[in-house]
Amino acid sequence: MEAEIKFEQELAEEDKPPSIFPRPAKSWRVAVIANVKGETAIPIDGPADAGAEFDRRETIDAIRAAIASDGHTAFFLPADEHLPYALRDAQPDICFNIAEGIRGDGREAQVPALLELLGIPYTASRVLANAVGLDKTMTKRVWRDAGLPTASFQEFATGAEPLDPFLRFPLFVKPAREGTGMGMDDSSIVRNETELRRRAAWVIENYSQPALAEEYLPGREFTVGVLGRADAQLYARRPGLYSADGFIRLPVLEVDNGQSITPGVYGHAAKTLHTGDTGVPGFLCPAPISMKFASELQELAIRAHTVLGAQDVSRVDVRLDAEGNPRLLEINTLPGLTPGFSDLCVIANATGLRYEDLILEILHLGASRFGMLKPKPVMEISPMRLQHRSPALAPLALR
Numbered sequence: 001m002e003a004e005i006k007f008e009q010e011l012a013e014e015d016k017p018p019s020i021f022p023r024p025a026k027s028w029r030v031a032v033i034a035n036v037k038g039e040t041a042i043p044i045d046g047p048a049d050a051g052a053e054f055d056r057r058e059t060i061d062a063i064r065a066a067i068a069s070d071g072h073t074a075f076f077l078p079a080d081e082h083l084p085y086a087l088r089d090a091q092p093d094i095c096f097n098i099a100e101g102i103r104g105d106g107r108e109a110q111v112p113a114l115l116e117l118l119g120i121p122y123t124a125s126r127v128l129a130n131a132v133g134l135d136k137t138m139t140k141r142v143w144r145d146a147g148l149p150t151a152s153f154q155e156f157a158t159g160a161e162p163l164d165p166f167l168r169f170p171l172f173v174k175p176a177r178e179g180t181g182m183g184m185d186d187s188s189i190v191r192n193e194t195e196l197r198r199r200a201a202w203v204i205e206n207y208s209q210p211a212l213a214e215e216y217l218p219g220r221e222f223t224v225g226v227l228g229r230a231d232a233q234l235y236a237r238r239p240g241l242y243s244a245d246g247f248i249r250l251p252v253l254e255v256d257n258g259q260s261i262t263p264g265v266y267g268h269a270a271k272t273l274h275t276g277d278t279g280v281p282g283f284l285c286p287a288p289i290s291m292k293f294a295s296e297l298q299e300l301a302i303r304a305h306t307v308l309g310a311q312d313v314s315r316v317d318v319r320l321d322a323e324g325n326p327r328l329l330e331i332n333t334l335p336g337l338t339p340g341f342s343d344l345c346v347i348a349n350a351t352g353l354r355y356e357d358l359i360l361e362i363l364h365l366g367a368s369r370f371g372m373l374k375p376k377p378v379m380e381i382s383p384m385r386l387q388h389r390s391p392a393l394a395p396l397a398l399r
């Protein structure tokens with residue numbers, strides 16, 4: 001597939017207007033792959049809130065429109081058991097993956113695994129980061145090993161495990177592998193061993209997966225968008241937005257759970273509300289914090305993303321402990337992309353990245369990893385930026 005792609009510079013003799021972006025010479029056929037609310041069948045033994053993470057048709061249409069605005073053809077393929085055959089028939093050049101997956105312990109990695117098997121390029125994180133990122137316990141183990149701050153925790157697979165004597169109540173109990181606040185409300189906060197065992201048993205029974213108990217973090221809550229990669233400036237449509245290390249410093253968003261329908265917790269009920277609804281949390285972007293602290297949170301999120309091996313885009317959730325120290329909660333390697341609603345879209349918008357820009361940056365960064373875009377000529381990147389590039393990329397820069 002790569003061999004067929006001709007690049008703009010190779011077609012210089014053709015009468016084309018110069019482009020400021022690295023661009024493919026031909027438009028791509030892009031498959032937007034997703035699970036859709038009300039369309040993807042939910043396993044009959046799933047929990048009451050199963051499918052909460054699935055996307056709406058409107059989101060898929062918005063992503064398609066954004067991709068089409070750059071001259072590509074975008075079509076939707078449902079992430080279900082027919083996907084292997086649909087891919088064979090549709091022959092996309094690249095897939096824009098937002099599929100949550102249907103079942104199993106690595107469901108967010110199912111579509112990437114299939115695309116790897118078929119050799120089809122796709123956007124955002126690959127198999128390992130999507131699988132580990134879905135599992136909050138595994139993610140915390142990776143972060144802890146890398147020396148990144150995350151609350152102390154214990155996983156309960158059966159619920160009968162002896163309690164770690166070093167854990168301090170209150171604890172917060174959640175399903176290890178869900179999202180969108182599923183299985184989380186104010187009863188997730190447990191104050192003693194009896195409450196812990198009761199809640200852990202409820203999670204295990206209802207979600208058919210381990211319960212993660214971690215120390216309750218009473219402080220403010222932030223979410224930090226991550227967009228970029230060490231060599232992103234070579235391929236980005238908006239290279240000026242990226243810092244020397246290849247990541248955009250997106251403004252931090254604070255979630256104020258004070259008025260929330262799930263008080264103190266950004267739980268499932270609160271996540272389904274829209275701006276203006278009663279009980280919706282406050283969303284403050286940029287967060288009312290010092291520049292120094294915002295920068296600390298941005299660096300923490302980038303390290304959390306990088307250590308996990310996430311690619312190009314993610315959203316990292318952080319809460320403060322009783323002393324005001326940031327603690328990593330979880331990473332979303334497939335962050336929601338509903339225009340004007342999902343946290344990452346709100347964050348991008350606050351920095352001047354329109355929805356179309358955000359989608360196209362993700363598409364370009366993904367495509368470049370599969371050799372579908374030629375790097376921007378190195379002369380156009382400032383020497384200061386080159387200095388900071390990782391040694392592995394130095395030969396590329398000097399070519």
Ligand SMILES: Nc1ncnc2c1ncn2[C@@H]1O[C@H](COP(=O)(O)OP(=O)(O)OP(=O)(O)O)[C@@H](O)[C@H]1O
Nearest residue numbers: 172178179180181182214215216217265266317330
């Ligand atoms: N240890 C904790 N202490 C206090 N509150 C917590 C803790 N863990 C989670 N929460 C609350 O529960 C919410 C949801 O938790 P978390 O981000 O881990 O789950 P999620 O459902 O995967 O989220 P998302 O919708 O971002 O995918 C958090 O935003 C926070 O308000």
Ligand SMILES: [Mg+2]
Nearest residue numbers: 180317329330
């Ligand atoms: Mg979260």
